[in-house]
Amino acid sequence: MNPEFVRDAVSRFGDDPEGMGRFRRVVIGLAIAGKLAVERQRQSPAEMLDQIESEKTRLLRVDEISKPKRLPPVIDEQLPEGFADPSAFAPLGAVARIEKGLTGIQGAKSGSFPLVVTAAERGSCDHFDFDGAATIVPLVSSTGHGNASINRLHYQEGRFALGTILAAIFPYAPDLISARFIFEYLSTFKDELLVSRMTGTANVTLSIGRIAEVPIPLICPTVQRKADELMALCDQLEAAQAEREAARDTFTLATLAKLNTPDPETLGQDARFALANLAPLTTRPDQIKQLRQTILNLAVRGRLVAQDAADEPASELLSKLAKFRATERRRSDAFAPVENQTDLPLPKGWIAARFGEVFSIRTGYAFKSSTYAERGTLILRVVNFDRQGRFDLSDAKYIDGKHIDDKISKFHLVENDILMVMVGGTIGKTAKVGTHILPALLNQNMWRIRSYGDQMSVDFSFMLVRFLNQNIDNLTNSTHGHFAMGDYEQKVVPIPPLAEQHRIVAKVNELMALCDGLEASITKGEQVRSRLLEAVLHNALEPA
Structure with missing residues (x-):
């Protein structure tokens, strides 16, 4: 066994969170097979x-x-x-x-x-x-x-x-x-x-x-001692790996922090630096997650695409929304003015508004399990979609049409409705309704969110909701963590012109596709490194 050869192999092929675990398994496997040391009287x-x-x-x-x-x-x-x-x-x-x-x-x-x-x-x-x-x-x-x-x-x-x-x-x-x-x-x-x-x-x-x-x-004791030596080497390599990952994390966080709280004078330079260093910034899946969040933050702050003076300003859009809200909303408005109450410096043409000024929220209906049927209209429950917004109807529940009266029919969902869990351990989980799950009814513990009069880009609206919910972890630690609708409606959100919303969505889709490619590359790279590491270690550790 050549310790320097092992060090080199691990540094080249094992620099991932699971690499040292695989190394240890190889060592134990070879030890059990008696291939770590030669003993004449075994x-x-x-x-x-x-x-x-x-x-x-x-x-x-x-x-x-x-x-x-x-x-x-x-x-x-x-x-x-x-x-x-x-x-x-x-x-x-x-x-x-x-x-x-x-x-x-x-x-x-x-x-x-x-x-x-x-x-x-x-x-x-x-x-x-x-x-x-x-x-x-x-x-x-x-x-x-x-x-x-x-x-x-x-x-x-x-x-x-x-x-x-x-x-x-x-x-x-x-x-x-x-x-x-x-x-x-x-x-x-x-x-x-x-x-x-x-x-x-x-x-x-x-x-x-x-x-x-x-x-x-x-x-055999001789083999155990050899395994112990290699495990001590693992400890040293893990300590060095942890030091490298800590330095990389510091670099990544510092770079992304400049984009999350941008300085207008250096934003362009900071963004170019981040794009030029995507490879060292994103070597693990959790770092890709940070990058996705940064893209979302930049999108809703108006930092991804250029503003166009020809766009109809968002103030006009808000006036149109107010007209629709007046006809659709039963409760009287009680929205405090937003002027000088937002920490989001808005680009020209944007406007800050209360969430409830822009979006209509409806709470789901408490369906009784006794009304469940094997077929009929889908009762969409919290368990039917994950945190990535993907639907899973393997455990679907339905209601027969004869049980859908005028009261229940108000909970029908339509295409592009935004769903959000508002209570429990998955609070803040979101999804966008597609035609593949319709017809469907909204169950309890969720909100249905849609803009008044369909005046907003649905995809940008979905980004906005996810942006608001990005710090949701503080609520999930509570035994009875939940959102109060009145509080959520008072949240301040940045609204860009409608034309710019569409440009932002196109840019975000482009960048998210890049993240998908990076994520796939990381996964493939880990698999290749794992196979190379195991092959090299077998050759390095087995005695001649």
Whole structure:
């Protein structure tokens, strides 16, 4: 194994969020196959297990451990993906003792001993619970709220205290199976081996018994040590990768920030710089998302296309909207003047208006499940479209025409209606109605949004709604997060001339197509890098 060759391979092919994870899997796979080091008198898995059983008998005789529970042998279904020989594995509980933490984290007193908790950093404690090398596994979900997840495992040596919501794994025969190797192996496959065994609804937990069932490869100590060396190399490479990504993120955020809060005197220069550096700015899908948001921000601020003095000013458009609003709106207007109340510097010909001055909002109808039918008119529900505005009618509900009276018929949708979820965990989710889902009725927990008299470009209106909802995350953290229609109608929105709206939509479509191409290129590049990395690593790591 040539460490410099491995470093070079990872730097060229593995510089993506999943690259190091693939590297670790390759290392473990080669370790299990015995290809990381040459050992003349290699022990078989059965021989190693016999030696571990002998050591357990000795420890039991001198009263250092309690009698271990017998566990059934590992079967194919328990193995991580990519492994197919259960005879090379043993249940974790057969090769190591698993101890629950003894120290209450909140009540722990500071001291000279490390206190291992779920966070990355250790605490301190005035006493120790255990002494030795151990792999530490959290017993509770990292995210809670019914989601099974584990952020990290820990490796700890010497005397340490352990929180009660974690468990320590101590090999019975450390000279045969090291705690460090168990840590690296479980960390690499934590989702498949540990997270998948978590149970519970509101409180998702992992039991000692379920940890004991996890299959552990029985690998020669020499090979384990070689794997440990490579995992240490992984740690170094990951740290360097994180440093590079942090620098790239800073560069990206700084560049996009100049466009999101533009300086009129330098906007042209800043935009040209961003376009010239799209490749280094966008190397990950999340950065493409930032770029899309920046394009949307520029669009509604009038920074994407040039203004035309020949366009009918937006003030005329607002006057036309007011006439339609007077005939369509039942409630009396109560919109405060917008002058000097917007932080959006508007281009010439634009005007700032209250959302309710431009758009009509209707709340959906609370259909009863007892009225659902197998066919008829679609009842469009929150679950029928995603955050990208794509419709999914695989779980569609319908209502028979005989149940649609004059009251319900008012909730019929038409082409180009804008839908928005206004309550719950997906608040702010939007979609635009197409003919492929019609006829359809609007269900509860959603709004139907359309401009008065159809005086606005539908596509620009859709951009405007998504622009307003871009900081919606603050509301979703609330137990009862919802939009009040009156508050939403008072939001200030920038309105360009109708002709400019159409030019903006055309430009945004062009730039979003560019983003689509970049996204596809990133995905394809990651796949190619993954295959190249795996091939190169096999050649680099296998002994001659």
